[in-house]
Amino acid sequence: xxxxxxxxxxxxxxxxxxxxxxxxxxxxxxxxxxxxxxxxxxxxxxxxxxxxxxxxxxxxxxxxxxxxxxxxxxxxxxxxxxxxxxxxxxxxxxxxxxxxxxxxxxxxxxxxxxxxxxxxxxxxxxxxxxxxxxxxxxxxxxxxxxxxxxxxxxxxxxxxxxxxxxxxxxxxxxxxxxxxxxxxxxxxxxxxxxxxxxxxxxxxxxxxxxxxxxxxxxxxxxxxxxxxxxxxxxxxxxxxxxxxxxxxxxxxxxxxxxxxxxxxxxxxxxxxxxxxxxxxxxxxxxxxxxxxxxxxxxxxxxxxxxxxxxxxxxxxxxxxxxxxxxxxxxxxxxxxxxxxxxxxxxxxxxxxxxxxxxxxxxxxxxxxxxxxxxxxxxxxxxxxxxxxxxxxxxxxxxxxxxxxxxxxxxxxxxxxxxxxxxxxxxxxxxxxxxxxxxxxxxxxxxxxxxxxxxxxxxxxxxxxxxxxxxxxxxxxxxxxxxxxxxxxxxxxxxxxxxxxxxxxxxxxxxxxxxxxxxxxxxxxxxxxxxxxxxxxxxxxxxxxxxxxxxxxxxxxxx
Numbered sequence: 001x002x003x004x005x006x007x008x009x010x011x012x013x014x015x016x017x018x019x020x021x022x023x024x025x026x027x028x029x030x031x032x033x034x035x036x037x038x039x040x041x042x043x044x045x046x047x048x049x050x051x052x053x054x055x056x057x058x059x060x061x062x063x064x065x066x067x068x069x070x071x072x073x074x075x076x077x078x079x080x081x082x083x084x085x086x087x088x089x090x091x092x093x094x095x096x097x098x099x100x101x102x103x104x105x106x107x108x109x110x111x112x113x114x115x116x117x118x119x120x121x122x123x124x125x126x127x128x129x130x131x132x133x134x135x136x137x138x139x140x141x142x143x144x145x146x147x148x149x150x151x152x153x154x155x156x157x158x159x160x161x162x163x164x165x166x167x168x169x170x171x172x173x174x175x176x177x178x179x180x181x182x183x184x185x186x187x188x189x190x191x192x193x194x195x196x197x198x199x200x201x202x203x204x205x206x207x208x209x210x211x212x213x214x215x216x217x218x219x220x221x222x223x224x225x226x227x228x229x230x231x232x233x234x235x236x237x238x239x240x241x242x243x244x245x246x247x248x249x250x251x252x253x254x255x256x257x258x259x260x261x262x263x264x265x266x267x268x269x270x271x272x273x274x275x276x277x278x279x280x281x282x283x284x285x286x287x288x289x290x291x292x293x294x295x296x297x298x299x300x301x302x303x304x305x306x307x308x309x310x311x312x313x314x315x316x317x318x319x320x321x322x323x324x325x326x327x328x329x330x331x332x333x334x335x336x337x338x339x340x341x342x343x344x345x346x347x348x349x350x351x352x353x354x355x356x357x358x359x360x361x362x363x364x365x366x367x368x369x370x371x372x373x374x375x376x377x378x379x380x381x382x383x384x385x386x387x388x389x390x391x392x393x394x395x396x397x398x399x400x401x402x403x404x405x406x407x408x409x410x411x412x413x414x415x416x417x418x419x420x421x422x423x424x425x426x427x428x429x430x431x432x433x434x435x436x437x438x439x440x441x442x443x444x445x446x447x448x449x450x451x452x453x454x455x456x457x458x459x460x461x462x463x464x465x466x467x468x469x470x471x472x473x474x475x476x477x478x479x480x481x482x483x484x485x486x487x488x489x490x491x492x493x494x495x496x497x498x499x500x501x502x503x504x505x506x507x508x509x510x511x512x513x514x515x516x517x518x519x520x521x522x523x524x525x526x527x528x529x530x531x532x533x534x535x536x537x538x539x540x541x542x543x544x545x546x547x548x549x550x551x552x553x554x555x556x557x558x
Contacts, residue, residue, distance in 0.1 A: 004436045005198045009034045009160075010418060012186055012202035014167045014229065017046035018142070019382025019403035020208030021149035025100075026411040027206075028158035030418050034200065035159060036189055038166035038500070042146055043224055045210040045383065046400070049142030050264035050336070052104075052124055052134040053404070054397040055090035061131045063088050070398060073128040073297045074391020075527035076539025077242075082369045082388045086398075086405045093404040094135060102148045104135045125269040126396035128297040132269075134397045139264055139333040145400070164192040167228060168503055170205065171434060172236040172375060182237050184378035188437045192500050197437035203421040204377050204414045207233060207365060208407075211383040212246075212511045214504075216358035217463035220252050220262040226504045227511030229384035233365040234510065238373045240548040241386040242363035243511070244518035245528040247394055248468050249359035250274075250301040253352070254316035255343050263319060263336060263354055265396045268294045270332060272321035274301070275351065276308045282318060282351065299393045299528045302356045306468045309355070318351035356468060360399060362390040362528060363518065366547065371410035377421070379414070381406040388545075392527020439497055451492065454485050455505050458512050466516055472533045475520050482513045518546045 010031025013020050020035060027033045037044070056066050066087045071078050098104075105122040124134035137144035153159045167187045169175075174182040186201035209229030213221025234240050251268070253261040268274070274294045275282045289304040290296035296304075305317050321329065326348035330337050333347070340347050365380035367373050367387050373380055382403040389402050461481055465474035486509050493506050522529055524537035 004196055006436070007034060007198060007200045009200070009202045011204050011206060011414075012036070012200050013206045013208060014187065015044070015208035015210060015382070015384070016041040016161070017044035017208060017210050017382060017403070018145055018149065018400055019046075019407050020206070021146070021153055022404055022407035023206050023208060023381060023411055024159050025149065025152050025156065026408060027414075028156045030411070030415040031158070031203070033159045034202070035153070035161045036165040036167060036200070037161070037163055038192065039224055040163055041150055041161060043222055044146065045221055045225055046142045046146055046403070048220070048222060048262070049145070049400060050139045050262055051126055051266045051397045052136030052141045053090075053094065053400045054129070054133055054395070055094050055135060055401055056087070056133055057091060057094065057121055057135065058123060058131070058133065061133050065130055066133060069128055069130050070389070070395045071391070073393050073395035075299075075393055075542070076391065077388075077527060077542060077544055078391035079388030085369050086387075086389055086402055089405045089408070090401055093401070093408060096408075097145070097148070097404070100148050100152055102137070102144060104137055124266045125295075126265040127268060127292070127295045127301065128395045129269075134266065134269070136266065139266065139335045142400075166190045166192055166500055166503060167209070167232060168197055168437070168498065170232045170236040170378065171199070171201070172378075174237050175235070176434065181376055182374075183376040184236060185434055187232075190498055190500065190503060195497065195499070197439075197498060199434065199436050201434060203418055204379065206371070206410060207378065207380045207384050208382050208403075209384045211361045212508070213358045213361075215459065215462050215508055215512050215515065216246075216467065217459040218252065218355065219358040220249050220260050221358070222260065226508045227361070228504070228507040229380065230361075230364055230514065231507035231510040233373065233375070233378065233380065233384075234514070234548070234550055236375055236378065237550050238375045238378060238380075239366040240364065240514055241366040241545050242392075242518065243361070243514045243548070244522050244546060245362035245390075245392050246358060246515060247298055247360040247362055247528050248302040248356040250298060250305055250356050251319060251354040252357035253340075253343075254355045255353065257343055258339070260357070261339060262357075262359075263352055264333070265298070267319060267321055267333065267336065270321065271323060272319045274305070274317055275320050276312060276317045277314055278312070282320075285317075297393055298396065299530075302468050303530060305356055316353040316355045319354055320351055321347055322349060322351075324348065360394055362386070362392070362394050363546075366545075367406075369406070369409060370413045371406045372413065379410045381410050392529065392542075450488065451501055451505055454488060455501070455508070458482070458485060458509055462512055462515070466512075466519060468530065470519060470529070470531045472520070472531060475516055475531075478516045479513075479520065482509060482516060485509055486513065514548055517548060521546050
């Protein structure tokens, strides 16, 4: 078996999605960069993004209009100063992507944009947007974005990308019982192939681990999305905010052979109508729930579908885009059209069966607009961060915009002080040494069936009790179960040699408890958090944040 190693770099970036790779590209101009990702670099949420990037690029649009749409979708809980800065930074970040070679679709339907510098973008529209402002590369925007960023990373000698390396825990001075302010020094990282845990020390750690959709039974997220960034940051004494606001995408493909396949909101942006079965007919139902009908914000659409399904007992609702020609649909949604066709559904002729699925965590590690957390030298960017940009509900396609802006801002801020930081000097000053990982007397687990059972149980009760529609009693039941399961997990965790599934399960259980505790702490229904036992909040009077602190889940509302 390989022995433990010790790595030192200027920037340790955990995660290989849009936020992580853009951070790496920018950080490489200021020092050495190590990017770790627990599977392949392309196995990230960003790579699955279909819709696009929301940004003001058309003269008919405005920053104020984009801001107002964001604030409205966020149910009044967005931090307006953060939202304004991110939105106004959009055009500059889009230009950087164009300079890197991304190919957005141009007007006229040129696939992925034959001219990368084209200003006549084929702008899409999605729910909650008052104008067309979504830049996209067909319906595979994330795939195109990750392709470009990985190519650029590969060309930069200062960047080292380590696949199949899984962060286990952050190394913080408070956890080491050092004196002084709490500071992040690096991370313990599991080599998934050798099962050895190595020590990575760095001047700055940038968390870019993405979301936590696998906490729920039905999700649009890939298998890697277990919430480890939030869990690790919590254990390092970072603040965690607004975990009750978990967004359920209204239209995930409902088919026995389709795993986590999303039908992009852009399909509704091109006129698709949500319908349900009533008697022998298939009828539109969203007009009864919102003035924007099928283009209402996601929280409203998700709850409306949930109500319709509970009322009818049906397994799914349907998207109807049969008013468009097959040629148009193939051109605008090449990947979605092809996938549906493989499953026996021609979008131009047949209804698309869909159901809601866990999609995006609007809460996360509490950070400012530069990604800075309350732990010195620890930054959080992308979905793992909670900056207040999304408030109680994320506006469609604002996520990649936030990831790009925070990556830029985080590196700009850290670059100003990077020469003043030296991990080795810090160790000498403290007269202490960062220890390597210790497994003690741990043995190989011989009852992994318990791990897999707990994994399945968590996802099922989170879906049933902490999903789109919540009650206080359901939340309390979920709390009772997660406490018991976490005790079992801790027993396995410390008594057995680490395995990737066990690390993921521990993080997933921790995040599940954070979501439950945050939901119990908010005694009002607003945005993505709907508790049938609590009144609907007045956005002007609603509490702004639910913040979780360690030790213990000290629940406070601010």
